[in-house]
Amino acid sequence: MRRALTAGLVLLVAAPALAAQYFARARTEALTAVQDREMAVQAAAAHAVSLMSIDHRRIDDDIKRALATSTGQERAQYAAGQAVLRAATLKNKAVQTGVLRASALASLAGDRRTAQVLIVGDAVIHWEDGRKAPPEERFFRWRMDVTKASGLWLVARAELVR
Amino acid sequence: MSRLVRSLAVLLAAGLTVAAVWLLLDLRRLQAAETASREALAAARSYAPDMLSYDYRTIERDMLRAGAHATGQLAEHYRTLAATLGPGARERRTVQHAVVAAAGVESATPDEVRVLLFVNLVTTRSGPGQEEPKQQVSQGRARLVMVTQGDGWRASRLSTLLGDTPVP
Numbered sequence: 001m002r003r004a005l006t007a008g009l010v011l012l013v014a015a016p017a018l019a020a021q022y023f024a025r026a027r028t029e030a031l032t033a034v035q036d037r038e039m040a041v042q043a044a045a046a047h048a049v050s051l052m053s054i055d056h057r058r059i060d061d062d063i064k065r066a067l068a069t070s071t072g073q074e075r076a077q078y079a080a081g082q083a084v085l086r087a088a089t090l091k092n093k094a095v096q097t098g099v100l101r102a103s104a105l106a107s108l109a110g111d112r113r114t115a116q117v118l119i120v121g122d123a124v125i126h127w128e129d130g131r132k133a134p135p136e137e138r139f140f141r142w143r144m145d146v147t148k149a150s151g152l153w154l155v156a157r158a159e160l161v162r
Numbered sequence: 163m164s165r166l167v168r169s170l171a172v173l174l175a176a177g178l179t180v181a182a183v184w185l186l187l188d189l190r191r192l193q194a195a196e197t198a199s200r201e202a203l204a205a206a207r208s209y210a211p212d213m214l215s216y217d218y219r220t221i222e223r224d225m226l227r228a229g230a231h232a233t234g235q236l237a238e239h240y241r242t243l244a245a246t247l248g249p250g251a252r253e254r255r256t257v258q259h260a261v262v263a264a265a266g267v268e269s270a271t272p273d274e275v276r277v278l279l280f281v282n283l284v285t286t287r288s289g290p291g292q293e294e295p296k297q298q299v300s301q302g303r304a305r306l307v308m309v310t311q312g313d314g315w316r317a318s319r320l321s322t323l324l325g326d327t328p329v330p
Contacts (some may be wrong), residue, residue, distance in 0.1 A: 009171040016178035023185035030192040101323050102305060104266030104278035118266040118278055120303045120323055141280050141303060143264055161263050161280050162301065 036112045036148070037105050043069065043153035044117035044144040045103040051158070052098020052123040052140070056089045071147060071154040091129075096138075098123035106143070113148045118161075194272035202275035202308035205231075205315035207265045210279050210306065213240075213317065214260035218251040233309060233316035255295065259284045260302075268305070275315075278323075279304045 047069040054062050063082050070078055088094070101120040108115045119142040126135040145157040209231040216224040222244045229240030250256070261282045268276040281302040288295035307319035 005168075009168065012175040013171055013178065016175055016182045020178050020182040020185055023182055023189055027185050027189045027192065030189060030196070033196075034192065101303070102268060102278050104268040104276075106264060106266035116266075118264055118280065120278065139301075141263075141301060162282075 033108075033112060037108055037115070039153045040108065040115035040146045040148075041103050041105050041117050043146050044119055044142075044155055045100055047074075047144065047155040047158065048103075048119040048121050048140070048142060049098060049100055052096060052121050052138075054085075054089055054094060054096040054125075056093045056095065056128070059086050059089045069155060070158075071149060072156040074144075074155050074158050093128035094125060095128060096123050096125040114156075115146045115153075117144045117146055118142070119144060191272065195270045198272050198275050198310070199267045199270035202270070202310070202315045203265055203267055203277055206275075206277035206279060206306045206308055206317070207262050209317060210262050210265075210281060210304065211260045213306075213320065214281060214283065214302075214304070215258055216247070216251065217257045218248075218255050221248050221251055231317055232320075234318050236318055236320060237316075254287045254289055257286045263301075273310060274318075275308045277306045277308055279306060 047066070050062070050066040050069050053065075063078075063086060066078055067075055067082075098121050101122060102118075103120070104118045106116040106118050119140070121140040121142070123138045123140070124135045125138060127133060141161040143159045143161050144155050146153050147156040212224075213228045213231055216228075225240050225244035225247075228243075229237050232240055261284070263280040263282050265277060265279050268278050270276075281304050283300045283302050285298045285300070286295045287298075303323040305319075305321045305323055306317045308315045309318045310316070
C-alpha cells in the first residue's frame with residue numbers, strides 16, 4: 001500500500017514535469033526561430049539605412065558602417081566601389097538622407113542560417129557644392145540575402161528589385 | 163510517508179501542471195502565428211493581382227472580384243470604386259495589370275498578418291482621339307493587412323507606402 005502510494009506520487013510529479021520540460025524545449029525552439037526572423041530583418045534594415053545615408057562630411061564613417069553590416073559578395077562589391085563613391089560624394093558635396101518605409105521576411109532557410117528580406121526605402125539627395133539643382137528623390141525596393149555567421153546576421157547580397 | 167511529504171508532492175505536481183499548460187498554450191500561440199504568416203502570405207500573393215488590376219471594359223466585374231478578397235471598410239471601398247473609377251477608366255480606355263514581383267511578412271499574429279508586396283503595374287491608356295495606346299510600367303510597393311475570422315484570409319487594409327521623402 002505504502003509502495004503504491006509512493007509510486008503514485010512519483011508519477012503525479014514526474015508526468016507534468018516531463019510534459020513541462022518537453023513544452024519548454026519546443027517553446028524555446030519556436031522563440032529562437034522568432035528571434036532569428038526578427039534579427040535577419042533588422043540586419044537587412046540596418047544595411048539599407050547604411051546604403052541610403054551618405055554625407056560628404058562623414059563619408060568615411062558612412063562607408064565603414066555599410067561595410068560593417070555586410071559580408072561576402074555584398075561586402076566585396078561595396079568595398080570595390082568605395083573609392084569611386086567617396087570621390088564622387090566629396091566632389092559633389094553630396095548628402096543623401098534615407099528613410100526606411102518597410103521591411104519584411106520573404107523566407108527563412110530550414111537551418112535558420114540564411115534568410116531573404118524585402119526592404120522599401122526612400123531617399124533624397126542634395127548637393128552642397130553651390131549648384132542650383134533641386135533635390136533628387138530616389139525610391140528603392142531591395143531583396144537582400146542575409147546570412148548568420150558567429151551569431152551575427154549580415155547582408156550577403158543586395159539586389160534592387162525591378 | 164508523512165502527510166507533509168504527500169502534501170508537498172501534490173502541491174509540486176499542481177505547480178508543474180500549471181507550468182506545462184502555460185508552456186503549451188504559449189507554444190500553440192507561436193505556432194499559430196507561424197502558420198498564419200505562411201497562409202496569409204500565400205493569400206496576399208494570390209489576391210494582389212486581382213485587387214490591383216482592372217480593365218475599362220470589365221471594371222464592374224473586376225471590382226466585384228477584388229472586393230471578394232477584402233473585408234470591412236476595404237470591401238466597402240471596392241463596392242464604390244467601380245462607380246468612381248469607371249468613367250475615367252472608360253474615357254481613357256485604361257487597362258492596369260498588376261504582377262507580384264516579391265512578397266514578405268512584416269509582422270504576424272494568429273489573427274492578423276501584415277504583408278509587404280513589390281508589385282509591378284503595367285498600365286495602358288489611350289486618350290480621346292489617340293490611336294496608339296500608351297503603356298506605362300511602374301514599380302509599386304504595397305502593404306496588405308490580412309485578417310481571418312476562421313473562414314480564410316481577407317484583406318482588411320491596403321496601403322501603397324508612398325510617404326514623403328525625407329527633408330534634407
